[in-house]
Amino acid sequence: MAELPPGRTGTPIAVPKGGFPRDLEGAILELKRERNALVLAHYYQNDEVQDLADVVGDSLALAQAAQTSGDCEVIAFCGVLFMAETAKILNPEKKVVVPDLQAGCSLADGCPTEEFKAFVADHPGAAVLTYMNSHAEIKAMSDLICTSSNAVKMVREFEGQPLIFAPDRHLARWVAREAGRSDIIAWPGACIVHEQFSARGLAQLKIEHPDAEVLAHPECEEAVLAQADFIASTTGIIRRAVDSPSKTLIVATEDGVFHQIRRSAPEKTLLQAPGIDESCACNQCPYMRLNSLEKLYLCLLDLEPEVTVPEPVRLAALRPIERMLALS
Ligand code: 13P
Ligand code: SF4
Secondary structure, rough: OOOOOOOOOOOOOOOOOOOOOOHHHHHHHHHHHOOOEEEEEEEEOOHHHHOOEEEEHHHHHHHHHOOOOOOOOEEEEEEOOOHHHHHHOOOOEEEEEEOOOOOOOOHHHOOOOOHHHHHHHHHOOOOOEOOOOHHHHHHHHOOEEEOOOOOOHHHHOOOOOOOOEEHHHHHHHHHHHHHOOOOEOOOOOOOOOHHEOHHHHHHHHHHHOOEEEEEEEEOOOHHHOOOOOOOOOHHHHHHHHOOOOOOOEEEEEOOHHHHHHHHHOOOOOEOOEEEEEOOOOOOOOOOEEEEHHOOOOOHHHHHOOOOOHHHHHHHHHHHHHHHHHHHH
16 A cells, blocks of 8 residues: 555544444444435445445545435545545535544645645636645635546636646646646646556556556556546546456556446456556555544444534635536
8 A cells, every 4th residue: 555644644443342343334334324324435445335335436426425415414424534525515514524534635735725825826817726636725715626527627617717726737737638728837736646656567567468458547647647548537437447348457546446347347357557666555545545344333433533624614615616516
């Protein structure tokens, strides 16, 4: 697994008195009913967490599920903090809990509020389009939010206008090319998981598997994306893997997506795109993987840790999120 930054560790599991129930899955389902809770999970969660969720999806689908979460009283968000914050922003009256509050994101953490404020001030007149993978305070400074599945469409909302795109520089470059813009002002952030794929290793693997199709997430570096046959969000990658005429697929994203591909297309051979460090399964997101069945059980039992967003930030971030959802 890729490493968490120094000083960040997952929250230790507080084993309940008497231990965990023997049938942990059954106990989670029961708590889910008792709490009137909706469990949302991203594709990068462990298989067993995905299997217990009411909705498994990419970041756009999960935001949409939060927006239409109906009369549930609790949302248990198995993903990372920026996703759970978005669910809270959309549902101020509901309790939003997460298995581990330490499940952040290198992209979001690499774009601190004060620095970003100064960056925006340095480009007067530029609109701000922000990737979902950002803190609520950054969303609150934005004109529109996007995810990897709708970024190109969202960029087109700003035709003829100077545009800041934050915080992923690789996604910014890809989106600029797709939307035919060469003037996008990119915040220089990156994802530790997607940046670790090796362009050289991928080229070698393609030689060994000439019939394989290469599927990549747009957070990957340019030299990796240049070798991809198909570039899309996690949902897009899963759909393409299932529908592709190729039997063998090389996948350059977090390997949590393999679970849903295997369920729908067990006959496919799935190969992970190689990482720069061959001794490390660095294509696993260390933040996403802090969540576990035990922690999901505890957060439904204790209804904490709870995600909160200060009301002025929530109101300011709600506007660009709702604008994105209306356009999606
Ligand atoms: P998706 O929107 O494609 O699910 O991506 C989220 C993410 O964090 C990718 O690293
Ligand atoms: Fe953030 Fe990268 Fe993990 Fe996605 S895979 S949550 S961008 S660190």
